[in-house]
Amino acid sequence: MEKDKSLREPDELVELSNLYDFYGALLKENHRRVFEDYVWHNYSLAEIAGEQQMTRQGVYDIVRRCRTKLRGYEEKLHLVEKFQVMKVKLQQMEEVAGRGQDEALSKEIAVLAEEIYDII
Numbered sequence: 403m404e405k406d407k408s409l410r411e412p413d414e415l416v417e418l419s420n421l422y423d424f425y426g427a428l429l430k431e432n433h434r435r436v437f438e439d440y441v442w443h444n445y446s447l448a449e450i451a452g453e454q455q456m457t458r459q460g461v462y463d464i465v466r467r468c469r470t471k472l473r474g475y476e477e478k479l480h481l482v483e484k485f486q487v488m489k490v491k492l493q494q495m496e497e498v499a500g501r502g503q504d505e506a507l508s509k510e511i512a513v514l515a516e517e518i519y520d521i522i
Contacts, residue, residue, distance in 0.1 A: 415441055421472035424481045429468055436461055437468040485522060492518055 418441050426434055436454060439445040440461070447458040447465075454461065476482050496515045502508035 418469060418472065420482050421476055422468075424485070425472050425475040425479075428475060429471065433464050433468050436464045440465050488518075488522060 422437065422441065426437070429437065432454075436450055439450045439453070440447070445453075447461045450461045451458045492515050496512055499508040499511035499515070502511070
């Protein structure tokens with residue numbers, strides 16, 4: 403079995419972690435455990451296979467299927483994309499508030515932006 407190097411690239415891991423944060427609950431429980439061990443805990447296929455009593459190929463297939471499903475959910479729902487845009491807009495709002503002439507209004511806008519950050 404040839405290892406899919408892209409699954410271990412830092413950018414790939416960040417992307418998969420973000421997707422998992424939004425859509426992980428939609429995966430089967432045993433798939434979530436395998437995916438978390440591989441992506442979050444950086445376990446090898448062999449380590450996960452031994453722990454889950456399955457083959458390395460089985461673990462690899464689950465990780466690939468999870469990656470495909472998570473990306474499919476994002477293609478349909480765009481929640482991660484919207485979240486990223488919202489964060490940028492909040493940062494811009496804070497910058498504009500910081501340049502405002504009315505100090506009380508600027509502070510109120512900054513507080514609201516912080517409350518939104520806390521929610522998301």
